Amino acid sequence: MEANKKTLSGIFENKCFDIPIYQRGYDWKKVNRDSLMQDIEYCIDKKEKLFLGTVILRKNKDDDIGVIENYKIVDGQQRLTTLTLMFLVLKESMKLRQQDQDPQQQIKTSQRIAMLSNRYLCVLDQNMDAIRPVLHGATYKSKEIKDGLSYVCNLDWDGSFPTKKVDVNGKKRHLTQEFNRFRGVYAEFFNQFNRMEGDEYFYKLEDLVDIYDVLVTAELIEITVETEKEALYLFEVVNARGKDLEIADLLKNFFFSELKAWDKVEEHWGVIIENARDSGGISKLLKFFYHTRKGRKGSSNRELYQELKNINTNYMVLLKDIREFSVFFKNIKNGDLKAVLENLGFNLYSRSLATHLGNRKDIYTSIQLLRDSGVTQSNHLIFSFFSTFKKLSHDGVSLTNDYALLKRYPKIFLRTLENFHYINYGVGDRRGNEIDEIYQEASKDIYNSKNINEFKSCLKDLYAKLKPLRNKRAVFVDNFISKLGYNKSKQFNSLTLYSFHKIEREHNRNDFVLYDPINSTDVSRDHWADQSDTYDVAYEIIRTKMKDSDESILDNIGNILPLNVDLNASLGGLNPKTPEAKYRHLIDPNNHIVLEYSIQSKFFTDYSQYFPIWDEVHIKDRAKSLANEIFDIIENEPPNI
16 A cells, blocks of 8 residues: 555546446535535635545556556545546636637647646547546446546547437447436536626636646545455445445445455446435435344444345345345335235245235235325335245245135235324324334344244234324324315325225225226216305305315315216216205116215215205214224224234
């Protein structure tokens, strides 16, 4: 290891840099870029040297180009990438001003542009046989910025970001995604350096020269290391103690350090990152994965990083496990429930076991309700459950008693979570963090269950902990009446439909038409007291009074009746369109209408006498009745294992 104080010009002299595959993507925030510009302007004003910190490099002797030496960036990639973008903008900005200069000035500007191009953006060997961008990464496959940056730093870049395939190291590639990762930063610097005040640039050419001079004379501490192992170790030591490097970057570096199959590591990690981008972020994904293995996480990212490394000393298996979890994590976040069940192993079960699981829509419904409740803590718990369920179903299905026990567990488990989340978080206003510790420990215990008895014991323990936390009937009923309804602008639309579905499922157990997360449904929701004019003078007084006192009462669940789309459409032509007229239309035998749902018949039986005066009192009374009926259903669905 060798450390030297150098200027930025000295760092870049006869060098090009490779961003190794264990490095994180470019993510320097605007606050970091603004701070850099403030430091530059301060140094210009005070005529002081700019200090840019420490960079750690490893000599890559096998990739030298003539006298041009190639180095891998161990630490400092974010700064060097930002400086490269700034140099690129300075070059383009000087070009814009060059045309307005006299010939002698143009020569000086051309010299600075050439220096920017040939030292800080591209490098050439002495024989002019090879040209390479200073910052490059020809072997990198992930969707980061290196190939895109290499393209724009080249000598013949025309200032545009092409949307079609372009030549990159002899291959045609789409670079749109790579461009998108840094073109915003480029545009930010470009707009800053080229903003106008009247007909003139705010930054004159001499201002750009001042910025250039401050940058190339800026001082850094250059540390060079000899081996890849030393580089990776130093990367971890430097960054694990800082605040700016996420746990994901440390873990990625660790995998590259321990595993020699870098192509495989890169492939798996690329999938993990892409799945994480679509599902809440890599840090959240890794925390949830940790819950499935070890329960509660450490209090800091550093602790979590150390603990993740110790989950499995077969690091390729650990990496594959994280990848598998990332697929599930993405699918359940995005609501791809078919993919969720496939990911959880349903496609691997024997035909007989799959048959005895019953209607899969029931499982879809539970998972969808958990998503609609807005609480994500159950996701890692579901993954742990099905991972163990899959393992035990393969290991123990030959035992008749165990088999009969096991086949009931998915529905019981998901229905328990479904009910708890519906009452507390969907309809209720409880905070999801109250179950963090319970779910984290349950995830660990369930995942690590060695046999059916341990599995059963973990589930019973989970159910026992959840039951005392469930909202009481009175709280649930109050929340139900005040929150649930149907309106295109209302966030509780899906929960309203689910509530009707829950009642219907109780009476018609094989009919799941009301709340189908997989297939489109032809279920509509009719506002029994209509939202539009009814054209009936007597009832219009009642409807107007409700709108004037509480406009949302018409959207309340007590005023909503699920109907077939076509049947609902037939009500639109009624005149008058009062509750009484709708009722007569639907029960008229001459119309040959078949009421499909038990909830419709019960509504007519219990409330038809009130339809001529259907108002706020009756709407809230029905909402209360629905709430109590649903609570009774939940009370009669205890875990039976």
